[in-house]
Amino acid sequence: MTRRTAIGIDLGTTYSCVAAWFDEHNRVEIIPNLQGNRITPSCVAWDEAQLLVGEAAKNQSTRNPKNTVFDFKCLMGAKFNDGVVRKDIETRHFKVIEGTTGKPMIVCEHESEEKKFSPEEISSLILKNLKEAAEAFLGTTVTDAVITLPAYFSDKQRQATLDAGVLAGLNVMRLINEPTSAAIAYGLDKSADINSPNEKNVLIFDLGGGTFDVSLLKISKAGTITVKAVGGDTHLGGENFDQLMVNHCVDIFKKREKKDMSKNARAMMRLKIACEKAKRDLSSTTQTPIEIDCLYDGMDFTTKFSRAKFEELNAGFFNMCIKHVENCLRDGNMHKRDVHEVVVVGGSTRIPKVQQMLTEFFDGKPLCKSIHANEAVAYGAAVLAANLSGNGNKRVRDLVLSDVTPLSLGVKLSLDHIMGVVIPRNTPVPTVKECVYETLYGTQVSVVCDEYQGEKKYVKDNIFLDTFTLYGIPAAPKGVEKLKVCFSMDDNGILRVSVEIMSTGNKGSITIAMSGDTSKDEIKKMVKKIKQ
Template sequence: MLGWGEEEWEGVDTGGEAMGPWLKERPSLPKPLTFLQEEEFRPMASKGTKAPAIGIDLGTTYSCVAVWQDNHNRVEIIPNDQGNRITPSCVTFTEEGRLLGDAAKNKTDMNPTNSVFAIKRLIGRRYSDSSVQNDMKLWPFKVVAGPKDRPKIVVNYRGIEKQFYAEEISSMVLVKMKEVAETYLGCIVKNAVITVPAYFNDSQRQATKNAGTIAGLNVMRIMDEPTAAAIAYGFDKITKDSKKKRVLIFDLGGGTFDVSLLSVLHGKFVVQATTGDTHLGGEDFDDLLVDHCVKEFKKKYNKDITGNAKSLRRLRTACERAKRILSSSVMTSIDVDYLYEGVDFSTRISRARFEELNKELFTRCTHLIEKCLGDAKMDKTGVDVVVLVGGSIRIPKIQQLVQDFFDGKKPCKEIHPDEAVAHGAAIQAANLIGQRDKEVQKLVLVDVTPLSLGVDTVDEGMSVVVPRNTPIPTKLKRGFETNIDNQTSVRIAVYEGESAEIKYNNLLGEFEIDGIDPAPKGVTKLDVWFDIDADGILTVSAKVKSSGQKKEIVISKQNGELTAAEIQKMIEDAAHYKAEDEKHKARISLEYLAEKLKSMALDSARSASEMKSMEDKAENAIAWLETNHLAEIGEINKQLKELKTSFPALCEEN
């Protein structure tokens, strides 16, 4: 530990990097690949062009992916195979295989214990965290304590119990977004910028980066969501406005809330302050509405459904639907047939009642706006533009509270709340790989540290070296001294957080300097440096002034929780699961074609011999599937090829 020494601060100029534009119109939907087309799909970048880099908004409830298109000089939001521009952040495990995105969400009501969602609330956290313990009471899937207090999700996959870290589940969502982009672009995608809430701590950021690695992505940057949204808002204005604008981003999503204040001038985006809550969003509004309905059901029928995962999941789906309806209507109903023990449930809910249930959470949002402005030492009258981002800003009361807070100033609604973050991330990704557009190259981003960083002292307090909202990259130094006589070693423990007591903050890492010459306390002086680069990677070093002894720690490598071997194992597992998915799709394709062939064989316009041949081929294919459950994908594709060769007209139709 260190004693309080003479305070000594040094800093270096902050820097940044360029960024750039945003969507003017929606692109036409791509033609989804069928399995048969995928056989000939050979992804590769177009000759003479850079391999594309994508921006991914990895959300609590929905995710979105976008790309900067040089040939159109704009960002395009990429629709998934269902034509939707946002994809549920959900993974469902079944007896047959694994479902991702829309297919997974559609199965949550029927298979709640094996459907994993809201994983963003678990990533980078400890099992013993109070927020994790509270969420576990609401999730239908099971969470257990793993090694080093890391939570693991327990599911039944193909009849076998499996346990996954949060990073693995997040990587599955990222795999889906990667595949969505590759299908649209027609080439392999490796480089990506992934966004996180501004108030994510170091553990959560590193865990998100690990998830990207497991998904087969080169994560070029972990970017704050409000900063990405500000770029989406401000890019097309940078060549038009010669006056500095102060933009406040109010980002309320499915599970997290951020407020950031940025100044924008001539393509330079400078984050002045950021604050937030990593456990405040649409999921919490749903929780309170579900709790209200559970109590009403118990009051009406004297039945408690809290122990029935399927009933709770069906009720939650109805409550989510009601919440969305109340954004455009003042009254709606929540109806669930046979909710529990054959009893139907129906109740009316008004917008006013919904707002009353969530009054405390809504008010917390405005308190965080005050905190952000206070950190920036700015009055609300100094804010030029308020931008609302995130699906939960559609709630009328939220919009009203923000407008009232700014004395009637109407928030900007020029950018799509669900797509803005991915939009800005795509611009950042384009800049990092050096795409050609001049406006992209001109942009500069100066971000800040969301949490204070410091070291522990002898009184178990935290001595702050880097105050929160310090622009990055930066390098700051503070002087310390030994606190006991004849001290020969010093332990440097690095923390992040806002509490004066270290027990309430997050330990990032620690190291020790040995071999210090014995001396009375206070005689030996040390310099502790905190060096943060543009990626937010923190290097802490300490040097003994008298002897020159030095030691350092790179926090990002220490705090990822997962070892290199664990990450490599998860990468291999991810490849295995993808191969299983492909095999499952191939079996479905073969079964579908065989059934189609049987149906066509009934056409009386065909000759008897042709009908017999078609029926025999179909029956043989179905029988083969039934007796070859463990067949590899190559064997399945061989059966598909035989059908294609025998009946090319059938395959052309599919």
């Protein structure tokens, strides 16, 4: 029986990539998109009556900014009224409103009428485009996939990614953290080196277009990858650097011409694209011009942007990256001198200042750039996809992964709404953790168990996961009855929570599976809508 080919997808904030293992070539190959390029812009647009995805969408963005959707990954699994979400929305040129369930909805004009799309639906269009490219390249139907996501994504964001996979017609075999995926690519690349030590401590520094991840891993020559700690920020990356450049140019234009173009979507989109190009140019030159004809109100815009000015504007973000590295090492109980290799991936790691600061932090240790910055994550995902589907050579089949929880998991304690942590962040999975609590008041006969995820003291500042109620507590004075709370998480990210009344053995439980936050009926409606 022929084994089906499973693909690995790096669903990035600014660019996405798809790859697969080829037994006949005994290696992973990056699959080109339908235009023949190895990476695809994570961009979707509606141009009059036509849906455009990838390069076609990005190429028309300056003339159709309000119907061009990009840099929306941070909206997945989020609530519209989250402070950081509202701040992100302010910099987008497409319209975002609050949906009926409180999640952000993207509004575009399609066939002369407004249509609302969830971030999951937009992501599914990109996934579907990558799936079709893989099918054209492989000459067969593709359904199985491993999809990567930022290590610091919450459970809600992971569930939203799964929903997007379902909408795209994919069977998501596994979600894997982006730096862990890059570590697989690194490990496979180095395992063939006979001079390589049997075990290495490796720090993966992954700075992309919209997210930043840092992971500390132990990689053995036998193929075992153990994640020791993760850190990062889901709102830190190249898009932030671009925005500060745009803001600076807007200020220059305002001073020169006494006009504010910040509310003009088309002018701002043209300026953003020019700044993005200038940012890339500054990785290889110390100064570059930004020249745009008729930018706003018939006026041209010209300025010279220096690498020094770029570094000055973004110094706060760069320092934040190093701070996350420090925190990750501390969480992993490791000194920087014990790190054998510092591996950089993600397009924004090409910025000279980022490389300089990282090298200096590790006391002059050269950075490992042997794996492709834009392709390594998809490469590792393809290796895991081959492993899970029984394909690949011995090194692929021998791969063993051990990951950690990116955020703490716990319950609402006491009447003052403090979060009681049951599973601390960076706990290796699979894991089982138990805590014992007392009843909060006299004659209490039931308990509501609210589960949360996050690092804040109060539950209102963390991410609500689910809830259930356990009845049958014997009436007794406050604190007499004891309740045992058990959190169990397997290596697929499935969390099971149970509460047991210790005096009676009566137990209640709930499974918070990585099966999406959306019902099957809602999925069917979404599939029907995106096919229209």
